[in-house]
Amino acid sequence: MPIERAYRESLGYRESSPQEHIENLEKYMLVASDFVPKQDDLSRPVLRHPDLQPNNLFVSDDFDILGIIDWQHTSILPLFVAAGIPNYIQNYRDDESVRFIPPKLPEDLDEMDEDDRLAELDQYRRRHLHFFYLGLTQRFNDLHWRAIEQRTTLLKRKVFTHAGDPWEGNNVPLKADLIRVTQHWPDIVAEGNDGTSVCLISFSDQEVRDALHIQELQEETNTQLEMVREAIGINADGWTSHERYEGAIAQAAEFKEMGTEDMTEYEKDMSRLHWPFDDHEED
């Protein structure tokens, strides 16, 4: 079963088979060479900060960048795999951001009630970051822009990441990625080295339906987890700073209550057993 308990529900609380993951990795090996882009410079070895989050960024009172810290575990990767918007700046889950639409605040912002208003402001903030990162990259980092504007860059990067991650009992991310590879094969070939390359992997219609459905559930869970983590101030490994520890425990309890309000009895039981922020076995 997935180590991240929040994913267990999406898999119907069934165990995942490592054999299936091996098969998917073998499929990956069949298509990986087609990922190499046509243009040589998109394979350029580049350095990027492994975790560009606000805590690692130091600025002056005037917001000039004075230093970036925490470069542990930095890898040199081909540009087409390294390319993309840093995690704290991206807003890929939002359609408008993905379509590069300039962000706008709604006109009736001041008439909204407080909750809606804050939600709109936050969405605007996220869109603003994503949009300007792309725009400024286009102007000031042409090489990066050319990698980003390739349609298949994000997908290739996801496949690479999911294929390399330690197996944690969840086969779906890699499988869903590979399914999308088969669906976007013409684009991959168009941006690759061999214009006539045939896709050597396939999935049954049923497999496709199941995997993409579960992926959707898991990504919803991801968004929820992210929001909860942001709200209770802990990072993905469960650590929180000392000052926020007491508050975090209280808030986790509150969230647990909130989360179960709308569920059926069965889901409530499952949720209680599998709430991700309680102590759990790591085996």
Add this chain to the structure above:
Amino acid sequence: MTDGCSYNQFLRLAERRLVFNVHELKKVAAKSLDRPESDVKTLSKLAEGGFNRVFEITMNDDTRVIARLPYPSTYPNRFAVASEVATLNLIRSNGIAVPKVLAYSINSENAVGSEYIIMEKVSGKSIGDTWFDLTEKQRVKVILGIVKLEAKLFTIDLPAYGSIYHPVDLPSDMGRVPLEPQTSGQDFCVGPDAALKWWYKERSLLDVERGPCKYLSSVAKSKVLTWLLLPKNAVQDRLVNSFLQSFNLLIVSLGLREKNESGYKHMGNLACRLNEHTENP
């Protein structure tokens, strides 16, 4: 002085237990600034990150330095610190704002009792606290700063994929690809990839290639990059072998997450063993 965590408290705390010699650390910090030990005023813990404990050492004249000590559980031993130091030095010598390394050790058997990096404290304030409250103009300014910094980073010419090291910090029999001489006069090379996931837990026991991987001419290129696109990189003349080894690495990473009493002493061809195991769950 321990920070709390919301779950699996004991497991995490055990991983992070680090016994080291405070006195020796102060000595090392003072020495990195060319000052006598008596010049050290205080040592205080600044933070506990995901991989390191961070201390601040203040001298009598209020000069401060940062000491980062990895947890014993932080992988990969030696390579993580070695690579971070060389990466910082390389980036800094290319005019990008990162902390200056004053001293370091990749040998946990030293007087301090731990690997460490002593570096200058970066000026200014972390933008973490104000990140959500920035005005539009401030946000754009920050993003512009990041983008320009990335542009500069991408201009650094690198001969291979992997991670950066000073040649002296790698075992002499380990493959490496040297960088062109840099203005700082220091030597750099590309060595094994130091990203955590290639070394995570039992993966670190695997005797497989992690790089460096050289950029080659077109025919070999796609093969090499194919192999690169999986875990892990091969020096060109051992391509096929490493291809199989990397596959084993993947298999092992799967197998090791399953409950298995027998443990793994030999990291050879584990495909068979895993098949056995999945047939008899």
